[in-house]
Each structure stands twice: as C-alpha cells, then as structure tokens.
Amino acid sequence: MGFREVGTWQYSKEKENGVKEHIRKLEAKVKTSEMQGVDLKCEGFGTILTGGSGTGKTTFANQYAAYLHAAGLVSTSTVKSTTGIYLADGGISRIKNYIENMERDGGILFIDDAHFLLSSDHSSGIKVLDYLLQTIPLHSAKIAFILAGTEKGMRKVIGHGGHSTATMFQYLINFEDFKDEELVGIFGRVIKKKWDGKMIVEGGEAGLFVRVATRRVGRGRGMERFGNARAVEALVGRVWERQVVRRAAEREKHSATDSNIFTKEDILGPDPSNAVLNSPAWTQLQKLTGLEKVKDSILSLLELVKANYQREMEEKPLLKVSLNRLFLGPPGTGKTLVAKIYGQLLAEIGILSKGEVLLRNPSDLIGQYIGDSEANTKAALNAAIGNVLVIDEAYMMYSGGSDGTGNESDSYRQGIMDTLVGEIQSTPGEDRCVLLLGYDTAMEEMLQNSNPGLARRFPLADAFRFQNFTAQELESILRSKLADDVLEATDEAIRVAMDVLEKASQRANFGNGGEVENLISKAKTNYQSRASTLPIADRPKEWIFLPQDFDPSFDRQKSAPSNLRKLFADVVGCESVIHKLETYQRVALAMKSRDLDPREYIPTNFVFKGPPGTGKTTTARKLASVYYDMGLLAEPSVVECSASDLIGKYIGHSGPKTAKVFEKALGRVLFIDEAYRLADGGKCSYASEVVSELVDLMTKEKYKGKIVVVLAGYEDEMNGLLGMNPGLASRFPEEICFANLSPETCVEILNIKIRQAGIGLGFLEYVRGANAEVTALMKKFVATKGWGNARDVETLAKGICRGVFASLGAGGELVCTRDVVVGVLRGMLGERMKRGGDCVDEETVWGNSRIRGTDNRKMMMADRRTGQRKLERVKEKLPGEVKKVGELEVFLASGMQ
Incomplete structure (x- = not known):
C-alpha cells in the first residue's frame, strides 16, 4: 500500500521534501523485503522526530501509524500519545503501565517533548528514560516507539547513557521551521x-x-x-x-x-503614525514634568518604528530596532512610571500584543538552589511574551567589584544574567520588551564587568537616561502633587519648601519626586501638630501649609549671626574665625535677598594649619552647622577621615576609594585630617593618586559648591603638600591658621570644662592668687614636648573632676579644692616631663610654699631608668626618707615636709 493511499498530510506541501522522502524510502524497503522474503516486523520502527513547536510532528506520528498498519508493519494503527513531562512525573510505574497495556495488540507509543525526561526539574525523568531504553528492544516487534522534541534536546536523549540508541531508533526525521x-x-x-x-x-x-x-x-x-x-x-x-x-x-x-x-x-494592527496621535499613553507621557531627554529618546524610537512599518509595506528589509532598553538615572526620576507608559504605548501602536507591565527585582529571580535562578528568569521571560518585563534595581544582578572580580563566585546572580543573554534576541518583531532599571554608575559597572552579551543586548548608547529634576521642575511637581491631594500652600511656604528641596538635592541619594512626596508627608504631620494647638472652633477647614510646616526652622538664616556666636560660645580664642564666618553669612544673606546664588562667592575649600589640639576638628564640625544655616549644605554634619582612609592598596585603587568618600560626603563637610601624609612617596606613590583625584573631583559639577572640603595638618607639612601640587594649592585658597594656646587661654578652657561637668570652681574662682598659681603650672605644661593644647587641657579637666568626685563625702559640695586642682596638675606635669626627658625640680612637685630649710636640706628625684644610682648615693650621705609621687621616687632629707 502506498503513502498516498493512507490519507492527506496536514500541511503536506510544506513538509514534502523531508517527511515524504522518508516515507518513500520506507516504501522501497517494504517492497524489497517482500521480494527478498524478509519479515520487517522484527526490525522495529523506532523513530526520533526533532523540530520546533508546530512543525507537524504529532500529525506525522498519527499518519505514520496509519501507514505502518496499512503496510502490515504493525498490528494496529492505534496511537497512544503522552509527554515526557507526564511520564517523568509518574515515574517508572507510569511508563510501565503504558507498555503493558499495548503489549497484546501493539501499536504506536508517541512520546512528545521527550527531552523533558532529562530536565533537572524532573528528577525521576532520567530513571524513566533508562527504563524505556532498556525495554524498547523487548517490545519493538509489536510496538513502534516514536520520541519527539527539540533538536537540541533530542540530541541529548540520543547520547544519553551507554545504551545503543542508534539501533533502537533507526530513523531520525528533522522538521525544520516553516519558511x-x-x-x-x-x-x-x-x-x-x-x-x-x-x-x-x-x-x-x-x-x-x-x-x-x-x-x-x-x-x-x-x-x-x-x-x-x-x-x-x-x-x-x-x-x-x-x-x-x-x-x-x-x-x-x-x-x-x-x-x-x-x-x-x-x-x-494600527499604522503607528496614526496610532501615536490617538494614544492615551503618549498623551500621558507628554504631560509628565521634565524628562525631555527621555521623551526625545522615545520619540526617536517611534520614528524608527514608523519607518519600519513603511518599509514593511514596501517589502524591504527592516532597520534594526530593539524594544529592550536600559532606563538609567537617579531615584525618583520616574523610571518605573515611564516603563509602564512605554509598555502601554507599544501595545497601543501595535508593537506588543498585550502591553502589560510585569515588575520584578533581582531578588524575585534569585533562587535557593543551583538552577533555580535560571528557571525563575525563564519563567519571568515567558510570562512577558506580548508584555513588558521591568527588572528594577537590575544592578543587584551583579555582585562583583568595580574591577570585575567577585561576581564569578555568585552563580545564582550570574545565572540570571546568563539566562537573559540566552533568551533575549533583540530582533525586530520580537513580541516582548525587557527593561533594566537602575542607577547610572552601578548599571554601567555591571555591563562592563559581567557577561559581554548583556551589553550587546542592552547597549549603553541606546539607554533612556533620566536626569535629576531642575528646581523649576521640582516646584511644578510639588504644586501638582499638592493639587492632587487637594492641599494648598502660601507663596512663602512654597519658597521654603523649595529651599528644603534645594538643600536635599545636594545629597548623593536625593530622591527627586520621592523627596517631594516625603516633604509633603512631613508638612502634613507638622500642620496637624500646629493645628492641634488651636481651639477646635478656630481650626481651618482648608489645609493651607505655612512655611513652618515644611521647615520648622525656616528662618534660621536670619538668626544665623547670633547662632554663630552661640555655636562658638564654648570655644576660646577663635575671634578671627568667627569674624571670617560672619562675613560669609552677610554675603549669603545679601545675595539671597536678591535671588542670587552665593556659592560662587563663598569659599567651600579650606586648609586648617596648626599643632594638635588647637581646634581644627572642632571648627570643622561647627563649620558644617554654619554652612547649613546659610543654605549651602544639605546636612549640618561632617564626614571625618584621615589620609590613610583615601590611600589604596594597589595602583589604581586610590582614585575610586577617594571618589567613594566624596560621594558619601556630598552635601556635608569632608574633613581630611593628617592631609600632609598625601605628600609622601613622590609622584608615583598611591598618595599622589589621591591628590590627582582630589583635584579632579573638586572641579566636577557634581561636587562643586555642594561639599565643603577641609584639609588639616601641621603647618610646615601642609605647606609641603600644597607646594608639591600647584593644582591642589589653587583649589584651596582659604587658610585658617591655628596657633598654640597660651597658658592663660588653657586655664580659661580648663575652667569652662570643669563648669560643664557641673562642678563649682571654688578655689580657682575665690582664692587670691589661685589663677596665677595654676597659670604658672600651665606655662610649664605648654613647654613640655608633645603638648596637645586643648586636648591635654580636657584630660586635665577630667582628672580634676575625678578627683572632686573621689574626695566627695556624704552631703559634700561639688567644688574644686586646691589639693585636688594643684595635685592633679603637678602629678600629670611630672609624668609628662619625665616622659619627655625634661628635668623635674622640687618646685614642680611641691611648690615654693612647701619647701623649708637651708641649703643643707637637699632633695633628689630620679626615675626608674636613669636616676636610681644617684638616689642611692644621696641616701647613704643624708638622713631622710623616700616618698612616691606618681611614678617618681622623691627623697626628702631630714627636716623637709
């Protein structure tokens, strides 16, 4: 019986070359075997069909069964159809039942998607395949086994295990995709x-x-x-x-x-040229505040889409255009909102069949076990057919460093990117759009250091770039959101709100539109608190925000001069610094009253020179509050670091390390202590990289006028640093020199610190000559090596306070006594002089009022390192005794008190 007698193949014309050729060969074999007297039933007719979905494999299997039955090669034309997934889920018992049920009458067992028997998602599938391959030779005379699947998958099935699959499946037919x-x-x-x-x-x-x-x-x-x-x-x-x-x-x-x-x-579908004009999504996009560059990018894409539509009508090759894009920009700039509008627009002009937006984060795709990330990503991509898949904060798919190291160890995240590369083709007509959203720097780092295929599918050159909103755009957003919530604000309140947003915009993590929403939320809270103080009858029905609702200290600039004096009230000897800062305040106030930006005229880069303990760090901290009050900083805080925090471990490391510190300090004061260490090592050192990066960063628009940088260190060493790099010196024209504190100033600071602890000065305040006595001791302190100025004065103050509390009896008064004050001063002075190798005389330890006797009354002190032998010789010649004063041994000759 010939093939044409069996019936008409569905789509027979399309598959004539491959399928019918196989049937003709089989027909010839049947006729030859009849003439030769060979029984073909014992040969078996196991067949593997490979090809994509919808190529006619199932149709062929049914008609093939009819032909084999008509040719007398199988006893029945019955076809039992199943799938690889179904068999894998049922285990060996399920495939065993199929074979046992067909054993008597025979027929065709057709297993579609057989390659799923080797899928990692179905652990029992391999056992089923092994059982099947073992069983086929036993039943091939009655049952013809036909396995179908994708070409790639079925190649794995053929090569599975040690079975001779080539003899079990003599025929392999490939169904090519339709032209x-x-x-x-x-x-x-x-x-x-x-x-x-x-x-x-x-x-x-x-x-x-x-x-x-x-x-x-x-x-x-x-x-x-x-x-x-x-x-x-x-x-x-x-x-x-x-x-x-x-x-x-x-x-x-x-x-x-x-x-x-x-x-x-x-x-x-609709002609894109006409569809855009009637598109609600396009209208909504145009109404969004700002985003001009994004709108232009989308318009350029639409022009390509229109051009391709025209080329289709002319049956010309299409221009390459990909719907898959990067959305790059700071937070709160509308990336997610525009992604939704973009998807809706593509659907409305007929590019996508559905146009829904599926929002995912990398955390939604990362799996618990190996292979889960790939499966999750494939599932998300399959669900996005006809739709838009948005992966927000996509840079979290990359866990490596800026040098490209580290991500290889995270196979879970790497699996997401590899799957995206494998599944996304970015070809014209692809009924799916994938958008990767994130911050510029992090996304660029990921694309540069991860799977290269990702950058080819999502070119940076084609990215939609979102910019920080301008002040005018932020005000428009503010007014729009107030109107949406049916809220009002006075003109002055709007101005104050914009001042708050302007300060906040200096921060590295400024939230743009999100920041506006947060500000309105705070204003609502402040309004409610303010309104709750009014009698119920006097509370307004309409919500109208006042300046204090947006910023409770909105008039701080007017009180800035008095705030400045209060701020430095506990600092002695800083009148020149206060005068300089007051000048800056007057400039800022005058320029702002004329709607001018004072940033160009008020310095933001300083060099603090001076010995330790002279107030450099303290002044920097107060500088943050002063500049915040002037509206030049986002926060009244300081990022403190030393030169070693900026210096890297290898060549090329110092620059990025310095940039990260600058990023952290944006909108604040950056105080770099011991900055003179950046002069170490010459031009080829890691420190020189820091200097070069400093010079570069301070000229960038991102940081200019938005960060106050203070370099601090000893005067001579700082002069050396600035002399080493003229570019650095030119960027730090303002210097504030801090001199060693005078003994009188040290005594004044000591008194302030004691008062701050809640202790009365007592002796220091009421005893005549007390100040002179303490000042005299302080002069000796100042002359010691390594004197730390205010730092050491604070240590003295703490020692005196400890002494006061230690000597406090029941019901006693917290007040300084001479014994405590002088005792602590003399004790610490002796230790400091000994540590520095200075001579320690009897006046230092006991004072003139404690020394009596004539020249034959002698005293000798010696430390444990050098003076012990001299002390022993004195003890042999003079009667007396040895007393301990701190770590010192003091010999008192007879008659000394």
Whole structure:
C-alpha cells in the first residue's frame, strides 16, 4: 500500500521534501523485503522526530501509524500519545503501565517533548528514560516507539547513557521551521477551515498584508519558543480579536461593515503614525514634568518604528530596532512610571500584543538552589511574551567589584544574567520588551564587568537616561502633587519648601519626586501638630501649609549671626574665625535677598594649619552647622577621615576609594585630617593618586559648591603638600591658621570644662592668687614636648573632676579644692616631663610654699631608668626618707615636709 493511499498530510506541501522522502524510502524497503522474503516486523520502527513547536510532528506520528498498519508493519494503527513531562512525573510505574497495556495488540507509543525526561526539574525523568531504553528492544516487534522534541534536546536523549540508541531508533526525521511563504499558505488554510471559506481577506489570502503579517511571525524562526503553525493560528486569533473590537466600535457609531471581512488594520494592527496621535499613553507621557531627554529618546524610537512599518509595506528589509532598553538615572526620576507608559504605548501602536507591565527585582529571580535562578528568569521571560518585563534595581544582578572580580563566585546572580543573554534576541518583531532599571554608575559597572552579551543586548548608547529634576521642575511637581491631594500652600511656604528641596538635592541619594512626596508627608504631620494647638472652633477647614510646616526652622538664616556666636560660645580664642564666618553669612544673606546664588562667592575649600589640639576638628564640625544655616549644605554634619582612609592598596585603587568618600560626603563637610601624609612617596606613590583625584573631583559639577572640603595638618607639612601640587594649592585658597594656646587661654578652657561637668570652681574662682598659681603650672605644661593644647587641657579637666568626685563625702559640695586642682596638675606635669626627658625640680612637685630649710636640706628625684644610682648615693650621705609621687621616687632629707 502506498503513502498516498493512507490519507492527506496536514500541511503536506510544506513538509514534502523531508517527511515524504522518508516515507518513500520506507516504501522501497517494504517492497524489497517482500521480494527478498524478509519479515520487517522484527526490525522495529523506532523513530526520533526533532523540530520546533508546530512543525507537524504529532500529525506525522498519527499518519505514520496509519501507514505502518496499512503496510502490515504493525498490528494496529492505534496511537497512544503522552509527554515526557507526564511520564517523568509518574515515574517508572507510569511508563510501565503504558507498555503493558499495548503489549497484546501493539501499536504506536508517541512520546512528545521527550527531552523533558532529562530536565533537572524532573528528577525521576532520567530513571524513566533508562527504563524505556532498556525495554524498547523487548517490545519493538509489536510496538513502534516514536520520541519527539527539540533538536537540541533530542540530541541529548540520543547520547544519553551507554545504551545503543542508534539501533533502537533507526530513523531520525528533522522538521525544520516553516519558511515565510509556507506560513502564508498555513494562514489561508486556517482561515478557510475556521470560517468555512466565507471570510474575505483584504488584499487576498496571499496578498501584501498577509505576507507582512506572516513575515512578522517568521522573525521568531530559529528561537526555541517559535510556534510555526501554532504561531500562525495565534496570529489569526489576534486578527479576529482586532476585528471584533473594530466592529464593536463601528456599531456604537452605527457604521458597522461586513462581519466577514478582515481589513488591513485587522491583519496588521494600527499604522503607528496614526496610532501615536490617538494614544492615551503618549498623551500621558507628554504631560509628565521634565524628562525631555527621555521623551526625545522615545520619540526617536517611534520614528524608527514608523519607518519600519513603511518599509514593511514596501517589502524591504527592516532597520534594526530593539524594544529592550536600559532606563538609567537617579531615584525618583520616574523610571518605573515611564516603563509602564512605554509598555502601554507599544501595545497601543501595535508593537506588543498585550502591553502589560510585569515588575520584578533581582531578588524575585534569585533562587535557593543551583538552577533555580535560571528557571525563575525563564519563567519571568515567558510570562512577558506580548508584555513588558521591568527588572528594577537590575544592578543587584551583579555582585562583583568595580574591577570585575567577585561576581564569578555568585552563580545564582550570574545565572540570571546568563539566562537573559540566552533568551533575549533583540530582533525586530520580537513580541516582548525587557527593561533594566537602575542607577547610572552601578548599571554601567555591571555591563562592563559581567557577561559581554548583556551589553550587546542592552547597549549603553541606546539607554533612556533620566536626569535629576531642575528646581523649576521640582516646584511644578510639588504644586501638582499638592493639587492632587487637594492641599494648598502660601507663596512663602512654597519658597521654603523649595529651599528644603534645594538643600536635599545636594545629597548623593536625593530622591527627586520621592523627596517631594516625603516633604509633603512631613508638612502634613507638622500642620496637624500646629493645628492641634488651636481651639477646635478656630481650626481651618482648608489645609493651607505655612512655611513652618515644611521647615520648622525656616528662618534660621536670619538668626544665623547670633547662632554663630552661640555655636562658638564654648570655644576660646577663635575671634578671627568667627569674624571670617560672619562675613560669609552677610554675603549669603545679601545675595539671597536678591535671588542670587552665593556659592560662587563663598569659599567651600579650606586648609586648617596648626599643632594638635588647637581646634581644627572642632571648627570643622561647627563649620558644617554654619554652612547649613546659610543654605549651602544639605546636612549640618561632617564626614571625618584621615589620609590613610583615601590611600589604596594597589595602583589604581586610590582614585575610586577617594571618589567613594566624596560621594558619601556630598552635601556635608569632608574633613581630611593628617592631609600632609598625601605628600609622601613622590609622584608615583598611591598618595599622589589621591591628590590627582582630589583635584579632579573638586572641579566636577557634581561636587562643586555642594561639599565643603577641609584639609588639616601641621603647618610646615601642609605647606609641603600644597607646594608639591600647584593644582591642589589653587583649589584651596582659604587658610585658617591655628596657633598654640597660651597658658592663660588653657586655664580659661580648663575652667569652662570643669563648669560643664557641673562642678563649682571654688578655689580657682575665690582664692587670691589661685589663677596665677595654676597659670604658672600651665606655662610649664605648654613647654613640655608633645603638648596637645586643648586636648591635654580636657584630660586635665577630667582628672580634676575625678578627683572632686573621689574626695566627695556624704552631703559634700561639688567644688574644686586646691589639693585636688594643684595635685592633679603637678602629678600629670611630672609624668609628662619625665616622659619627655625634661628635668623635674622640687618646685614642680611641691611648690615654693612647701619647701623649708637651708641649703643643707637637699632633695633628689630620679626615675626608674636613669636616676636610681644617684638616689642611692644621696641616701647613704643624708638622713631622710623616700616618698612616691606618681611614678617618681622623691627623697626628702631630714627636716623637709
């Protein structure tokens, strides 16, 4: 019996070359075997079918069974169909039942998607395949086993294990994807069958519009998810759906056309040129505040889409255009909102079939076990067919450093990127859009150091770049959001709100639109607190924000001069610094009153020179409050670091390390202590990289006027640093020199510190000559090596306070006594002089009022390192005794007290 007697193949014309060639060969073999007297039933007819979805494998299996039965090669034409997934889920018992049920009558066992037996998602699938391969030789005389799946997957099945699969499956037939002209034929047959030949297609069933539509389908050829005939059936479904929507709209206008006509627009969707004009998404995009560059980028993309539509009508090759894009920019600039509008727009102009937006984060895709990340990502991509998949904060897919190291160890995150690269083709007509959202620097770092294929699929050159909103745009957003919430604000309140936003915009993590929402939320809270103090009858019905609702200290600039004096009230000897800062305050106030920006005229880079303990760090901290009050900083805080915090571990490390510190200090004061250490090592050292980076960063618009930088250190060493690099010196024109504190100033600071502890000065305040005595001791302190100025004075103050509390009796008064004050001063002075190798005399330890006797009354002190022998000789010659004073041994000759 010949093949043509079996029946008509579905889509037989399309598959004639491959499938019918196999049947003709088999026919010849049957005839030859009959003439030779060979029984072919014992040969077995195991067959493997490879090809994509919708290529006719299942149809072939059914008609193949009919042919084998008609040729007498199998006892029945019955086909038992199942899938690899179903068998894997059921285990060996399920495949065993199939074979046992067919054992008596025989037939065809068709296993579609057999490659899923080797899927990692189905652990029992491998056991099923092993059992099947062992069982086939025992039943091949009665049962013909046909396994079908993708070409790539079935190659793995053929090569699985040590079984001789080539002898079990003598025939391998590959079903290639349909060509464009074949898809046109399928389109016509599907329509004829579904509408019984009654549906009219504008332009003809093989006309231009159908050719363009099926060519769009054919662009998915070669991809794993390409559906071939099923894709054409899905196309017909979309055409019908568009017709239904069109006719419903026509009926509303009482202008309905023939229901048995598919128009050009039904077949192809709307003309993008016309669709954009009527697109609600496009209208919404245009209404958004700012985002001019993004709007221009989307408009450029739409122009490409329009051009390609025209080229389709002319049956010319399409210009390359990808819907997959990067959305790069700071937080709160509208990336997620625009992504939703973008997806809706693509659907409205007919580029995407659905246009829903699926929002995911990398954390949604990262799996618990190896392989989970890939599976999660594939599932998200499959769900996004016809839609937009938005991966927000996409830089979290990369866990490596800026040098590209580290990400290899995180296979879970790497799996997400590798899957994106493998699944996304970025070809014209791809019915899916994937958007990666994130901050510029982090996203660029990821693309530069991860899978290179990711950067090819998401080119930085084509990215939609979102910028920080300007002050005018922020004000527009503020007013719009107030109107949306039915809230009002006075003009002065709006001005104060904008001052708050302007300060906040200096921070590295400024939230733009999100910052506006937060500000309004705070204003609501402040308004409620303010209104709650009023009698209920006096509370306004309308919410009208006042300046204090947006900023409770909104008038701080007017009180800045008095605040400055209060700020430095506990600092002695800083009148020149206060005068300089007061000058800056007057400049800022005068310029702002004329709506001028004072940043260009008020210095933001300082060099603090001076010995330790002279107030450099303290002044820097107070500088932050002063500049914040002037409206030049976002926060009244300081980022403190030393030169070693900026110096890297290897060449090229210092620059990025310095940039990160600057980023952290944006909108604040950056205080770099011991900055003179950056002069170490010459031009080739790591420290010189820091200096070069400092010079570069301070000229960038991102930091200029938005950060106060203070370099601090000893005067001579700082002069050396500035002399080493003229570029650095020119960027730090302002110097504040801090001198050693005088003994009198030290005593004044000591008194202040004691008072701050809640202790009365007592002796220091009321005893005549006390100040002179303490000052005299302080002069000796100042002359010691390593004197730390205010730092050491604070140590003295703490010692005195400890002494006061230690000597406090029940009900005693917290007040300084001479014994405590002088005792602590002399004790610490002796230790300091000994540590520095200075001579320690009897006056230092006991004072003039404690020494009596004549020249033959002698005293000798010696430390444990050098003076012990001298002390012993004195003790042999003079009667007396040894007393301990701190770590000192003091010999008192007879008659000394």
